[in-house]
Structures are given as C-alpha cells and as structure tokens.
Amino acid sequence: MENYIWEKQRWIDSFKEKNCICFGVNSHNKGSIRELINFVRARIKELKAGDSGHTATVMLVGIPNVGKSAIANAMHQIGRISAEGMARLFILLAEGMIFIYIRKPSLHPGDTKDIRSYKIASHPNIYVLDTPGILFPEIADAHAASNLALTGAIKDSLVGECALAQYFLSVLNSNEEYKKWESLSGHAKENSAQKRGQYPSDHTQDFVVWDVRRTLFETISSFGRRCLEEEVEMGRLIELQFAALHEDFRIPADDTDGYRTVALKLLNLFRTGRLGRYTLDPIPQVSDDHSSIHPPNISPSDFPSQNI
Incomplete structure (x- = not known):
C-alpha cells in the first residue's frame, strides 16, 4: 500500500477511535461522489427520522485553498446527474460538518468570498453551503504554519517562496516517495537535451519532470538516510539540489533570480502531484520532534486576519 494511502487510513482510524463519523471520497470518480451523497x-x-418532507443543509468548512468549492460543485453536478467531479479530495464528515483534509490546489487561496448554496439531492431536499476558508487568528506552531503555507492556505509571498521550497525538499528528502524514481537513475539525458530548445520555459513537460525526479533521487541517494538526520547535512543536500535543478529547469546561468525561479517551479510540481503524494500531518506521536524537517521561520503576524 502506498504511504499516503496508509497515512490516510490511519487518520480515518484515528477519527473513528474518537467516535467521529468518517468517510473517504475521490471526487474524480462519479461513483465515489454518489456514495458520498448517499x-x-x-x-x-x-437525524430527521419520520420527517420525509424536510429540507436539510450541510455546511462545507475548511482552511483556505483546499478545494471546498470543487467538492461542492462535484456534489451538485453528480446530484443533478450532470458533469463529472472536478477534484480529488479526502473528506471527513463529523457530527454533521464536512472537514476537508487533503486538498487539490487551485490558483490562489481565498477564491471563495461569500457563502453559496448548491442543491445536491432530493427526497429529502439537501443543500450544501460552500463557505470561505477559515484559519485560527494565530498559529503559533511553526510546523503547522509551514504545512499550511506549503498547501497554499496562505500566500507564498508571506513566507517566502525560497524558504517554502526548501521546506518542501526537507519533507521530500525525509520521505520514501523518491525511491519510486530509481528506474530513472543513470539514464542519459540525450532525449531531454534534444528537446530543450522546444519549450525551454515549460517545466511541466514530462521529460523535464523526469529530469527533476532523477536529480532528486540521485542527490538523496548520494547522502544516505542516516546523514539526513543531521540538520547540517540536510541543509547541504538542499543546496546541492537547488544547484542541480537549475539545469533541469533550463534556467539560464545569467538569471539573477534563478534560485527563486527554481523554488516557484518546484512548488508548482509538488502542488500538481508531479513529485509524489505526501501526508504532511502524520498521526501525532508522543515524542514527535519532526526529525530533521525544519520549517521556515514564520511569525503568526505573517498570516492574514481577514479575506482568507
């Protein structure tokens, strides 16, 4: 079983142990959405036993930029026997409230500015309310704040794109996801070299992504897992990866903003799923110090207090 699926199941089990009602759904799948609606x-x-003529409303609640609007639209469309779902989400239904925990990235946090209602079922009539994202007024835990920033819950610029990309690399380097790219190691980049002149700025092309995966696998493997438990070694690895990714992303040597360009492209590949799937919040352990994963220095004042 893939690691992220295993982690997701652990979260479901954890909520069930706390007597919360849980349900997992893939909203790319019509059957899955129908199961959710049912x-x-x-x-x-x-909750309304014996009252078949009532109208019920369910509220979608979650942090910014997790895809609440996508799940609401998917439920509305499937409920009306219309178009297919729009995003992949894992959701939990607890005590009549829907909480989004795994996200599909959208363009910007805070796209939903008001409360919208969508009909998702009849007999009884059921409406879902799509709401703007919410956050705690202050988030003192740096690890939680970094994860929120990495998922796009707040604007990258409030944290710094470079610091955020460095944090993502520390997550990737501490994970097992990179091992899936072993088959790319040692392969010549001749095909990539032939194609470099075609779309030099499009980092989403498959051959560019393959080069990025190859570089990440080879750099992590060259350090060894035990070395990465040390903060200094993790920092050295991340700097090595940034330098190598300049070539993979076809960034000109004279680009004075090349480091930030690498960061932006790296974050985009992560958020679109091209660099694997990760559960950023594992089940808490008694002595969980997050090992060598070091979040950027984020102050609670960096988080917007409104329009989120």
Whole structure:
C-alpha cells in the first residue's frame, strides 16, 4: 500500500477511535461522489427520522485553498446527474460538518468570498453551503504554519517562496516517495537535451519532470538516510539540489533570480502531484520532534486576519 494511502487510513482510524463519523471520497470518480451523497442523505435521515418532507443543509468548512468549492460543485453536478467531479479530495464528515483534509490546489487561496448554496439531492431536499476558508487568528506552531503555507492556505509571498521550497525538499528528502524514481537513475539525458530548445520555459513537460525526479533521487541517494538526520547535512543536500535543478529547469546561468525561479517551479510540481503524494500531518506521536524537517521561520503576524 502506498504511504499516503496508509497515512490516510490511519487518520480515518484515528477519527473513528474518537467516535467521529468518517468517510473517504475521490471526487474524480462519479461513483465515489454518489456514495458520498448517499452517505450524507442516510446521515440526515437518521437525524430527521419520520420527517420525509424536510429540507436539510450541510455546511462545507475548511482552511483556505483546499478545494471546498470543487467538492461542492462535484456534489451538485453528480446530484443533478450532470458533469463529472472536478477534484480529488479526502473528506471527513463529523457530527454533521464536512472537514476537508487533503486538498487539490487551485490558483490562489481565498477564491471563495461569500457563502453559496448548491442543491445536491432530493427526497429529502439537501443543500450544501460552500463557505470561505477559515484559519485560527494565530498559529503559533511553526510546523503547522509551514504545512499550511506549503498547501497554499496562505500566500507564498508571506513566507517566502525560497524558504517554502526548501521546506518542501526537507519533507521530500525525509520521505520514501523518491525511491519510486530509481528506474530513472543513470539514464542519459540525450532525449531531454534534444528537446530543450522546444519549450525551454515549460517545466511541466514530462521529460523535464523526469529530469527533476532523477536529480532528486540521485542527490538523496548520494547522502544516505542516516546523514539526513543531521540538520547540517540536510541543509547541504538542499543546496546541492537547488544547484542541480537549475539545469533541469533550463534556467539560464545569467538569471539573477534563478534560485527563486527554481523554488516557484518546484512548488508548482509538488502542488500538481508531479513529485509524489505526501501526508504532511502524520498521526501525532508522543515524542514527535519532526526529525530533521525544519520549517521556515514564520511569525503568526505573517498570516492574514481577514479575506482568507
């Protein structure tokens, strides 16, 4: 079982142990969305036993930029036997509230500015309310704040794109996801070299992504897992990776903003799933110090207090 699936199941089990009602769904899948709608309908019928003529409303609540609007639209479309779902999400339904935990990235945090209502079922009539994202007024835990920034819950510029990309690399370097790219190691880049002149700025092309994966695998492997438990070694590896990725991303040597360009492209590949899938919040352990993963220095004042 892939690591992220295993982590997701652990979260489901953890919530069930706390007597929370949990449900996992893939909203790319029509059948999965229908199951979710049926699940919500059954839950509402339990709460409104004997009253078949009522109208019920379910509220979608979550942090900014997790895809709440996508799941609301998917439920609305499937509920009306219309178009397919729009995003992949894992959601938990707890005590009549829907909480989004795994996200599909959108362009910017805070796209939803008001509360919108969508009909998702009849007999009984059920509406889902899509709401703007919410955050705590202050987030003192640097690790949690870094994860929120990495998922796009706040603007990258509030943290710094370079610091955020460095943090992502520390997550990737401490994970097992990179091992899937072993088959790319040692392969010549001749095909990539032939194609470099075609779309030099498009980092989303497959051959560019393959080069990035190859570089990440080879650099991590050259250090060894035990070395990465030391902060200094992790920092050295990240600097080595940034330098190598300049070539993979076809960034001109005279680009004075090349480091930031690498950071932006790296974050984009992560958020679009091209560099693997990660559960940023594992089940908390008694003595969990997050090993050598060091978040950037983020002050609570960096988080916007409104329009999130």
